Amino acid sequence: MVSRVLNVAAAQVGAVDRDASKEDTVRRMVALLEDAISQGVQLVVFPETTFTTFFPRFLFDDPAELEKYFEQGHDITNNDGVKQLFETARRGKVDLYVGYAERADDGRGFNTCIYYSGHAGRTLSKYRKIHLPGTRDPFPDPEAINQLEKRYFEPGNLGFNAFRAPGLVPDASKKGTNAKASIGNGDPIMGMMICNDRRWPEAWRVYGLQGVELVLVGYNTPYNAPHLFGFRKPMSVEQAEKEAYYHHKLVMEANSYMNACFSISAARAGFDDGKYDLIGGSAVVSPNGYTIAQAKGIGDELVVAKIDLDDCKQGKETTFAFERHRRTEAYGLITWQTGVVEPELLEPDAP
Numbered sequence: 001m002v003s004r005v006l007n008v009a010a011a012q013v014g015a016v017d018r019d020a021s022k023e024d025t026v027r028r029m030v031a032l033l034e035d036a037i038s039q040g041v042q043l044v045v046f047p048e049t050t051f052t053t054f055f056p057r058f059l060f061d062d063p064a065e066l067e068k069y070f071e072q073g074h075d076i077t078n079n080d081g082v083k084q085l086f087e088t089a090r091r092g093k094v095d096l097y098v099g100y101a102e103r104a105d106d107g108r109g110f111n112t113c114i115y116y117s118g119h120a121g122r123t124l125s126k127y128r129k130i131h132l133p134g135t136r137d138p139f140p141d142p143e144a145i146n147q148l149e150k151r152y153f154e155p156g157n158l159g160f161n162a163f164r165a166p167g168l169v170p171d172a173s174k175k176g177t178n179a180k181a182s183i184g185n186g187d188p189i190m191g192m193m194i195c196n197d198r199r200w201p202e203a204w205r206v207y208g209l210q211g212v213e214l215v216l217v218g219y220n221t222p223y224n225a226p227h228l229f230g231f232r233k234p235m236s237v238e239q240a241e242k243e244a245y246y247h248h249k250l251v252m253e254a255n256s257y258m259n260a261c262f263s264i265s266a267a268r269a270g271f272d273d274g275k276y277d278l279i280g281g282s283a284v285v286s287p288n289g290y291t292i293a294q295a296k297g298i299g300d301e302l303v304v305a306k307i308d309l310d311d312c313k314q315g316k317e318t319t320f321a322f323e324r325h326r327r328t329e330a331y332g333l334i335t336w337q338t339g340v341v342e343p344e345l346l347e348p349d350a351p
């Protein structure tokens with residue numbers, strides 16, 4: 001039996017100010033990665049748009065200023081300012097997930113992440129964020145916290161494609177079972193999401209249907225942002241903070257359980273420019289829906305856990321054995337209707 005135990009980590013990154021230099025931020029990321037390597041970690045997850053501040057909160061008049069927040073081109077692993085991260089991964093033979101703003105060769109913008117294998121020395125998979133939150137135009141209230149992702153990015157066009165990561169589990173591929181691996185065999189099956197995607201069960205289930213064992217998520221989640229979250233009930237900043245943490249934990253635990261997979265989530269946390277709040281809460285969650293490791297603060301922090309991928313088997317073979325229990329004939333609305341269509345009001349009974 002091949003042991004499928006992995007050492008994994010979420011690399012939470014604290015405040016990154018609007019004028020922070022990319023080199024400084026990448027130095028902080030390399031320090032986290034080296035710490036992970038020294039602890040024998042094999043896979044490290046960094047946050048969404050990690051190299052810069054979370055710039056979609058700002059409206060830019062000057063296109064050149066906006067462009068500073070984007071990485072140019074299809075393959076960023078040799079880009080000046082960020083390549084040190086990938087060199088460190090290769091040297092330490094550690095895999096990583098990292099999020100960044102992508103300016104594609106055709107000029108389109110995407111909120112993107114890649115899975116870079118330090119074992120293979122190359123990018124194994126790319127994902128472009130599908131569920132873009134917020135608005136295209138800023139809120140009229142000048143005090144509002146904006147989230148202009150619909151302005152700066154297009155919805156991802158690469159789908160939710162699970163993939164296998166060779167080299168993490170010694171001997172897994174040697175068995176030659178990858179092509180028709182049964183549950184618990186072969187190289188680990190990974191899926192990637194970005195921030196808001198984690199709130200959408202559809203995204204998780206599409207990965208679940210590919211046998212995903214480990215979902216990786218980077219995020220930037222503000223809490224004192226009533227224009228974004230709504231004013232349905234008056235709430236103190238402290239309550240809003242609690243609720244943001246609660247919902248993060250809720251979706252990571254529930255969706256990991258319902259798809260019988262591990263998940264690793266990594267926050268860009270802290271107070272950017274000393275005032276723009278972002279939750280911490282980076283975590284590793286088990287297939288049974290339990291948080292098994294969690295960040296203690298809102299600064300740079302490595303959250304390490306040892307996980308056994310074979311723990312996915314129980315759920316995948318019993319409660320969530322999809323092939324035995326799913327009823328696709330009843331799920332049609334999920335794919336052909338986007339918004340809500342309510343049932344018609346019944347006529348009151350005649351007296």
Ligand code: CDT
Nearest residue numbers: 133134195196220221222228
């Ligand atoms: N970055 C990102 O996607 N943030 C969103 C904020 C909520 S917008 C209503 C999130 O889902 O955490």
